[in-house]
Amino acid sequence: MPTIDxxxxxxSAYAYLGAQAFYDICAAQGYLIRHVPITLxxxxxxxxxxxxxxxxxxxxxxxxxxxxxxxxxxxxxxILKHRPTFHDNALDLSNGVxxxxxxxxxxxxxISLALLQAHWRDDIDLANPEHVIRAITPVAKDxxxxxxAAMSDDVQAIHAANTQAAIKSNVFGSPTYxxxxxxxxxxxxxxxxxxxxxxxxxxxxxxxxSVAD
Numbered sequence: 001m002p003t004i005d006x007x008x009x010x011x012s013a014y015a016y017l018g019a020q021a022f023y024d025i026c027a028a029q030g031y032l033i034r035h036v037p038i039t040l041x042x043x044x045x046x047x048x049x050x051x052x053x054x055x056x057x058x059x060x061x062x063x064x065x066x067x068x069x070x071x072x073x074x075x076x077x078x079i080l081k082h083r084p085t086f087h088d089n090a091l092d093l094s095n096g097v098x099x100x101x102x103x104x105x106x107x108x109x110x111i112s113l114a115l116l117q118a119h120w121r122d123d124i125d126l127a128n129p130e131h132v133i134r135a136i137t138p139v140a141k142d143x144x145x146x147x148x149a150a151m152s153d154d155v156q157a158i159h160a161a162n163t164q165a166a167i168k169s170n171v172f173g174s175p176t177y178x179x180x181x182x183x184x185x186x187x188x189x190x191x192x193x194x195x196x197x198x199x200x201x202x203x204x205x206x207x208x209x210s211v212a213d
Contacts, residue, residue, distance in 0.1 A: 001032045004197070005178035007166055009040040010094035011087060011126055012174035013064065016079070016116035017071045018187025022177070023109055025190060029197040035102050035112060037095035038163045040174050046167040052088075071187070078121045086125035092159065094119075094126035096150030097136065099158050106146065110139035 004026060008015040026033055041051060052060075064083065072079040094115050101108040118124040118135035125131050129147055137143045149155055166176075172185040179196040195201070 001030060002180075002197075003032045003034050004193075005034050005036050006175065007036040007038060007162075007171055007178065008175040009038055009091055010098060010112070010115045011084070011091060011119055012040065012116070013068050013079075013120055014071070014173075014187045015175040016113075016120045017068070017075055017077055018175060018190055019113045019116055020077070021075060021190055022175070022187065022193070023113070025194045025197070029194065031197055033109060035098055035108050036162050036166070037091075037098045037159060038166045038171075038174070039091055039095070039159070043163060043166045043171050044173050047170055047172055049173065078117075080120055080123060084119055084123050086123075086127065087119075089125055089127035091126060092156060093129065093132060093147075093150050095159050096152075096155045097132060097146045099155050099162075100146045100149035100152075101140070103155065103158075104142075104145065104149070106141045107139055111136050111146070114139050 006022070023033070025031075045051060068079065071077075097115065098108060098112050100106075101111045114135050115126065115132065118131070119126055122135075124135055133143050133147055136146065140146055169183070171183070175185075175187055177184045177189075177193045179193060180200060182196055182201060184193050184196070192201075
């Protein structure tokens, strides 16, 4: 079965908005998803993106306000009317749960969606073990085993390696999908992802002069 890399963070609004549509595309095309949770801020900043606090209010209002509202309505996804209360808390636990689910062969697709949904619909704190276990218990085979493993050295080493690999690959943000080496950034590109699964695009040919030139 062919595999697609799904690079994202457990608190990503746009990963949440596109998750079910992405799963449906993968099921229809016969693709297995390889979840690659990352710590998002250093990845965004490595390609020149600004930290959230440094962005203008106009940028925040549009990309993290109006765009989220419109995509939620378009995809029929329930979402908060405000930025999640605990959005800036650490992602080690929640990303670690997703990694552990994948390593243990649990239902990682459902567990990932449960965390994204609980953060953006129910306003949970993804750094709070009680909140996390409550969110994943309905879909996890063994929620306690995931919590026990999430902060282990082995799982956190994978988390760190995922983040460094994303930086090295010039990933722009969350979610990013990689189909046979071709990278697509943003859930608004899922139509292109589906096309790439069915029929790869021609190799990249466009060139730009060096920024230093």
